[in-house]
Amino acid sequence: MIDHRSFTKKILTENPVLVMAAGICPAVAVTDSAYSGLLLGCGTLLVLLLSSLPVTLMKSIIPEKAACASHIIIIAAITSVIQMLFSSWFPYVTEEVGIFIPLIAVNCIVIESVNGFARNNPALPTLFNGLGAGMGFLIILLLMGIIRESIGKGTLFGDPVFAEDMTLLPFAVLLPGGFFLLSLLAALIKHINRMISQKQKNAKNNHIEEEEISS
Amino acid sequence: MSEKSFFDKYMVPLAVIICFFVVSAAVVFGTHKILEYAALQKVVKQKERTEKIICGNSILLLKQNEFFVKNAEKAIKDAKEKEKQEKEKDKEKDKEKDND
Numbered sequence: 001m002i003d004h005r006s007f008t009k010k011i012l013t014e015n016p017v018l019v020m021a022a023g024i025c026p027a028v029a030v031t032d033s034a035y036s037g038l039l040l041g042c043g044t045l046l047v048l049l050l051s052s053l054p055v056t057l058m059k060s061i062i063p064e065k066a067a068c069a070s071h072i073i074i075i076a077a078i079t080s081v082i083q084m085l086f087s088s089w090f091p092y093v094t095e096e097v098g099i100f101i102p103l104i105a106v107n108c109i110v111i112e113s114v115n116g117f118a119r120n121n122p123a124l125p126t127l128f129n130g131l132g133a134g135m136g137f138l139i140i141l142l143l144m145g146i147i148r149e150s151i152g153k154g155t156l157f158g159d160p161v162f163a164e165d166m167t168l169l170p171f172a173v174l175l176p177g178g179f180f181l182l183s184l185l186a187a188l189i190k191h192i193n194r195m196i197s198q199k200q201k202n203a204k205n206n207h208i209e210e211e212e213i214s215s
Numbered sequence: 216m217s218e219k220s221f222f223d224k225y226m227v228p229l230a231v232i233i234c235f236f237v238v239s240a241a242v243v244f245g246t247h248k249i250l251e252y253a254a255l256q257k258v259v260k261q262k263e264r265t266e267k268i269i270c271g272n273s274i275l276l277l278k279q280n281e282f283f284v285k286n287a288e289k290a291i292k293d294a295k296e297k298e299k300q301e302k303e304k305d306k307e308k309d310k311e312k313d314n315d
Binding site: 061065066069073074076077080081084 | 228231
């Protein structure tokens with residue numbers, strides 16, 4: 001039976017960017033446009049999935065002493081392949097994102113997911129964990145890119161949002177604006193998580209009370 | 216029991232790391248070559264398309280040229296005939312004047 005909870009957990013309660021505070025640097029630096037955020041998110045998701053799979057499948061072959069080095073080699077190779085593919089398919093956006101595509105290889109989310117989870121778990125949970133972490137990162141990057149671009153530049157994916165050529169808050173495109181938005185999103189997700197846990201607690205208490213009454 | 220030497224201790228991990236390194240390098244190199252080939256094919260296709268367009272344009276120009284030459288020949292012929300006719304008319308007029 002596949003455990004779907006790890007997937008949803010990584011998107012909401014254990015979101016790599018907003019809850020675990022991993023990969024903040026690319027999340028703030030790259031998301032001044034929605035395209036860049038989408039590209040970097042997709043790149044990270046692909047690297048996560050493609051590097052988790054060989055690691056989890058070959059965990060019995062790789063000796064303990066060579067594990068870390070082998071994992072880093074695998075991640076670096078896959079990142080290089082992704083970078084080459086992106087620069088041939090989307091040359092302009094890749095140029096805009098710049099150094100952050102090769103830096104996926106040293107992203108905390110990727111290292112943690114591959115070196116920590118994939119090494120000790122079977123293939124399917126590893127895939128779900130990688131998919132969840134990658135999707136969590138991608139969603140936040142895309143959301144930040146959309147908000148910052150539409151507010152700061154007045155465009156969305158390069159097309160103008162408003163009828164007149166105007167920008168609401170040019171501060172949003174700058175780095176402090178990125179940090180501000182990130183903190184707002186982190187507060188929002190913390191609030192949502194608290195509400196969910198409160199609901200679960202209430203449901204549990206109600207269940208116990210019902211059991212006590214029936215007994 | 217004798218202690219293992221450095222080589223015996225690290226031979227297997229080292230071999231595994233080297234294997235991974237070689238395989239990864241091969242994967243990256245292979246991808247690079249495939250992308251290079253794809254880019255080359257794209258350029259060749261574009262070149263062929265451009266050549267086709269240039270050929271088509273040249274044929275069109277040739278046809279136009281042929282048409283213009285034909286028209287020019289016809290115009291020259293017409294002009295010559297007109298001149299001849301005018302000359303004949305002039306001659307007839309001269310003759311009429313002489314007769315008068």
